[in-house]
Amino acid sequence: MKLPDDPTIAALDEETRRAIAAHWLHRASAELGVAVAFEALRPRLVGVGAAPPVLALADKAMVDERRHGALCVQLAARYLDTDVATPAPRDGALPDFGTGAEELEVALLVLGTCCINESIASEWIRSCFRIATAPTALAANRAHLQDEIDHARLGWAHLASPAISDALRRRLRPWVPRLLDVNVAQWMKPDPHLPREGIAAHGHLSVEENEAAIDAAVRDVVMPGLKLVGLA
Ligand SMILES: [Fe+2]
Ligand SMILES: [Fe+2]
Numbered sequence: 001m002k003l004p005d006d007p008t009i010a011a012l013d014e015e016t017r018r019a020i021a022a023h024w025l026h027r028a029s030a031e032l033g034v035a036v037a038f039e040a041l042r043p044r045l046v047g048v049g050a051a052p053p054v055l056a057l058a059d060k061a062m063v064d065e066r067r068h069g070a071l072c073v074q075l076a077a078r079y080l081d082t083d084v085a086t087p088a089p090r091d092g093a094l095p096d097f098g099t100g101a102e103e104l105e106v107a108l109l110v111l112g113t114c115c116i117n118e119s120i121a122s123e124w125i126r127s128c129f130r131i132a133t134a135p136t137a138l139a140a141n142r143a144h145l146q147d148e149i150d151h152a153r154l155g156w157a158h159l160a161s162p163a164i165s166d167a168l169r170r171r172l173r174p175w176v177p178r179l180l181d182v183n184v185a186q187w188m189k190p191d192p193h194l195p196r197e198g199i200a201a202h203g204h205l206s207v208e209e210n211e212a213a214i215d216a217a218v219r220d221v222v223m224p225g226l227k228l229v230g231l232a
Helices: 014-047 052-080 103-133 135-159 166-188 207-228
Strands: none
Touching: 014 052, 052 135, 052 166, 103 135, 103 166, 103 207, 135 207, 166 207
16 A cells, blocks of 8 residues: 655654554554454355355455555554564464354354454544544555454344354354453553553554543444344
């Protein structure tokens, strides 16, 4: 992706530029890990009879997350004003819920990874975009947001599809609070690279803004979505 000219980066002090670059490198590793996770999820979706539009979204997600990883590396390089190596993907192994039932395992993966995690990601990135004023941060968050919404859609589309029987839906329901808790706890962790007060112009939320964004995502997107697919 071609990033816009951005004189606001050179105007930052060295410590702030290093902190933002560390954030983007950490994000690069996470995005590449999610690509690995989508690659592992794709054949399992086929195995449980996922609908063609869901599989098409899974194909897009794999490509998107690799591109996001590359964009994050590019952002780190921009803030450090030097080339940086692509980090290794964060562990992208899919969790095993130990149910012994593949249909339920795949539905749980989709519920956690796409419906909950990617919906929170979309709302969180929207919040980052809203506070940003630096051209680079605006362009990067816009690019990410466009795609993360599709990754959330993958999840909602699968859970709303005939691949999920009423019996399977009943077995999914008791897992919802636990999956919500685990994902929300991850998102609430402050980024150790960034100051608690955030760096608004460059799209980095304060700890309080981060918590508010996650709360809004759960209340306004995840819970209504769960209700629509009969899981609330
Ligand atoms: Fe992503
Ligand atoms: Fe994503």
